[in-house]
Amino acid sequence: MPLMPGSAPYQHEGGQVGVLLCHGFTGTPQSLRPWAEHLAAAGLTVSLPRLPGHGTTWQEMSHTRWEDWYAELEHAFESLAGRCAEVFVMGLSLGGCMALRLAEVHGPSVRGLVVVNPSIVNDVWLLKLAPLLKFVVPSVPGVANDIKKEGAVELGYTRTPVRAAATLPRLWSLVxxxxxxxxxxxxxxxxxxxxxxxxxxxxxxxxxxxxxxxxRECPDSYHVATLDNDAERIFEGSLEFIRTHASVPLQRD
Structure with missing residues (x-):
């Protein structure tokens, strides 16, 4: 299945401190690419995978579930942990939820977490109906591109596959x-x-x-704050967070 232009995963080999980043539901690595590149420029080893079913078509995504997305993140984490002394995990929205899950499962192997507008509560009425709605309609309007900054665009689906969304409550409950x-x-x-x-x-x-x-608040941003007016605050703050909590020095390229 061809990828949407700009939705490819991102990798950078740096020093002994690794960072795993995870994008959100129906989004793509594009929403975190500037963040990943900022961390890479500071000498970090960075992994930003593309979750299964994302970056292609919402129809393909409808055949995936949260276990598929988490398995991809788990694989990327194990790869980073195998070649870095320490690994930090970061994520946006659903990616923040799965970052929290990684910390629950792997304990101190996750050195620290930075999450942006994480989603761990089923507070959308439509999602509460998703387990039944999936038998009636295949998709509903998308949630991508909630950005305040003029001209900024998130690469994501304009439709949300209901069958995939119906698996989210189980993940939220587990986390x-x-x-x-x-x-x-x-x-x-x-x-x-x-x-x-x-x-x-x-x-x-x-x-x-x-x-x-x-x-910390992002007062001048909407949901996709990593592409919004407060993005630099997130990038610099997360780098400061790593420098504070890493026990090995960061390596500059």
Missing amino acids: RSELHLITQPVLVYHSPEDHVVKPHSVRLLRRTLGDNLEV
């Missing part, structure tokens, strides 16, 4: 049930004006993660 396992430092970037993910997810993280959580 929420084991949040107590996360002891690594977590930095959350949160857009107060987000038209895709409501603030319930960040509120839950505040209640659950306690002192190892820091939340």
